[in-house]
Amino acid sequence: MAPESDSTVFQLSACRELLDSHPESLRIREQVEALEEAMPDRPGVVVSFCRTIIETTCKTILTDRGVSVDSAWKAPKLVSETKKYLNLGVVDDGQLDSSLRNGVQSVVQGLDQIVGGVMEIRNAHGSAAHGTDAYAPLLESHYAEILARATDVVVGLLFKTHLRSAHHDPLSRFRYGDHSDFDEYIDSDYGPFEVLDVPLIASEALYRTDFQAYRAALVLFRQEQEATNGAGAENGEPEP
Template sequence: MADEHYGAIFQLSACRELLDAHPESLRIREQVEALEEAMPDRPGVVVSFCRTIIETTCKTILTDRSVQVDPSWEAPKLIAEALKYLNLGPSEDGGVDAKLRSGAESLVRGLNQIIVGVVEIRNAHGSAAHGADAYEPLLDSRYAEILARATDAVVGLLFRTHLRSAHHDPLSRFRYGDHSDFDEYIDNDYGPFEVLDVPLIASEALYHTDFQAYRAALVLFRQEQEPEVEETTREEASP
């Protein structure tokens, strides 16, 4: 029976927010739901999925940015590589707040120490312990909750930052509709048109027919926008 401390439902709020925004992320959804269902009765399972969710998130970020992922990379290495491509310390002027970035990176890397400690405990007492006695006590659910909450916070930070930066630096992999202003720009100049009485949207047709051409035009569109954004920012800052 579930511990009353957790109530009827245990949820990872940041992960759930991302799943709602990206319902097609079936692999992460499967992992998140399995972790939530395991709390608090199967803490060893929770620990295992925490590490898995972190690794999946980092691999997704790197793949979105056309970075080759080595199959041997585990959570610490994956986090380190993902951080190279994320601006965790943006300042109001669009630059980088060095102290904020350093602190955020320390926060993320600190999770590795939590992972190492809890995995050691899991190996000795958890349900996934190697060769454990059948009557060995299970890992205390409090340790599993600490790791689950920390995992949720870090995944939320990494993925939100990843998606925010994609607006200015289009990813190598993204969904149609992620750049609605660009789609509107295309559709205003081309279409609508029909093929065999089927109405087609120009931007959507280009995305699905020739993704690389779509992305190349998107990159150019973003580059042309930057001077306009900078000029607007200067005008707003002027007394």
């Protein structure tokens, strides 16, 4: 008889949601899959990858925003630097909701405690941490799961907030398709083109051949959107 499929496979839901949205992010995919596969039999591997995934997430966000990352920064410092660029409390119209900002900041402060706990347990029980006696007892798997779930929360909060705020503040590095409304705006005025019977999409061609020109036009497009929305709001008109 064929073995029954395992319906209890461990997965990091927030990390998986991000991987589905960005399938080209191979480095963090490798880390997430390694952590998931290590549960529950290799808890030391799990807690080691918890720190690695947090650090990779923060470095990705900072690089997206054109921030130079010091190679000596560890997880607590990386999280601290990353939080500076999340535009907490900004709502869909680009305005700042002070009460929302204060509340979200209180939530985000808890990330520091989570990261501190991940670092402490990783240093004591991680497979990739400091060497230890080969016969030392393994960390119990339920503690590894607690850290993995906490890591998933950290990644989800940081990366989702990062991507959402990028709609109003185009990143120094982003992927083609992240600003589909802008792409449609370009493509409605230019193209389609054909070169050697190969169809070319104007927005993608600009993105691939001159990213800085694409980004400069995108920034102007966003500024004009905000100006139009602001004028409409002053006149009592609904936003598009």
